[in-house]
Amino acid sequence: MEESCSTVETALEILVGKWKPVILYHLFTSGTMRFSELQRALPNITKKMLTSQLRELEYHDIVHRKIYMQIPPKVEYSITEYGLKMGPLLQAMNDWGTSHMQHLNELYGDDRKVQALEAIQD
Amino acid sequence: MEESCSTVETALEILVGKWKPVILYHLFTSGTMRFSELQRALPNITKKMLTSQLRELEYHDIVHRKIYMQIPPKVEYSITEYGLKMGPLLQAMNDWGTSHMQHLNELYGDDRKVQALEAIQD
DNA sequence: AAACCTAGTATCCAAAAAGATACCTTAAGC
DNA sequence: GCTTAAGGTATCTTTTTGGATACTAGGTTT
Numbered sequence A, B: 001m002e003e004s005c006s007t008v009e010t011a012l013e014i015l016v017g018k019w020k021p022v023i024l025y026h027l028f029t030s031g032t033m034r035f036s037e038l039q040r041a042l043p044n045i046t047k048k049m050l051t052s053q054l055r056e057l058e059y060h061d062i063v064h065r066k067i068y069m070q071i072p073p074k075v076e077y078s079i080t081e082y083g084l085k086m087g088p089l090l091q092a093m094n095d096w097g098t099s100h101m102q103h104l105n106e107l108y109g110d111d112r113k114v115q116a117l118e119a120i121q122d
Numbered sequence C: 001a002a003a004c005c006t007a008g009t010a011t012c013c014a015a016a017a018a019g020a021t022a023c024c025t026t027a028a029g030c
Numbered sequence D: 001g002c003t004t005a006a007g008g009t010a011t012c013t014t015t016t017t018g019g020a021t022a023c024t025a026g027g028t029t030t
Helices: A003-016 A020-030 A037-041 A047-059 A088-108 A111-120 B003-015 B020-030 B035-041 B049-060 B087-108 B110-119
Strands: A031-034 A063-068 A072-079 B032-034 B064-068 B074-079
Touching: A003 A020, A003 B003, A003 B020, A003 B087, A020 A031, A020 A037, A020 A047, A020 A072, A020 A088, A020 B003, A047 A063, A063 B074, A072 B020, A088 B003, A088 B049, A111 B035, B020 B032, B020 B035, B020 B049, B020 B074, B020 B087, B032 B035, B032 B087, B035 B049, B035 B074, B049 B064
Parallel strands: none
Antiparallel strands: A031 A072, A063 A072, B032 B074, B064 B074
């Protein structure tokens, strides 16, 4: 009974961290990406953050890490077969998020958008 | 395009905070609850936390706050009509979370369960 | 008149998450 | 023999989150 919230928390656990949704987004849409490609795709992330987030996703078997033994190093990241199964959930969250932003706009006006745009100008 | 992750983040935003999933769980299953009932249901939460989490949910129009002007004060919390619409999403997250815990157990054994049980003994 | 009730605020402090910066490896290119 | 390359790690500082504690209001009970 009480479990119905702890399992929601399990789902959240793997999405939590400022960068995981973006990382997943890129891997889902681009397929396979090198570490440096991800870094370029997420201009403001530090290596430390990117590494730790990828390791957590790897632990959860969402992301696969393929190391090429060569120098300079080459490492490729991709969504695992198991990870692909969470696509629908991400889609559902995305859909809900989209309509919720709409709802907030109806409630409070479009000021939030303005704020978001301002935040981008840095 | 890049929005597909920021809207996932929007969905996360309202779930983030150690207590929001449990609060929602109780309000979804119990219907209407007073502040003090919620406090009893969540034995380890502080008033400050409970208040702030409820205010955030109220801001997002997920939770309704009904004040009775009487002394001692009485305030009832419930899920809004709009909030009910996120039931399916919560259910989807719950389902995914459940099967993911199963998956983790298959990968790493049931040690996590043991740890969780140990954590309860305090 | 003191104590209790509910639903909070206010203030301060600890812990966790995130960020900045510097450093490491080893082979190839100049 | 110095620099560059990629994919990191180590260390330190800042920011964000969460928690502990004390306090408030004003009518009711003892």
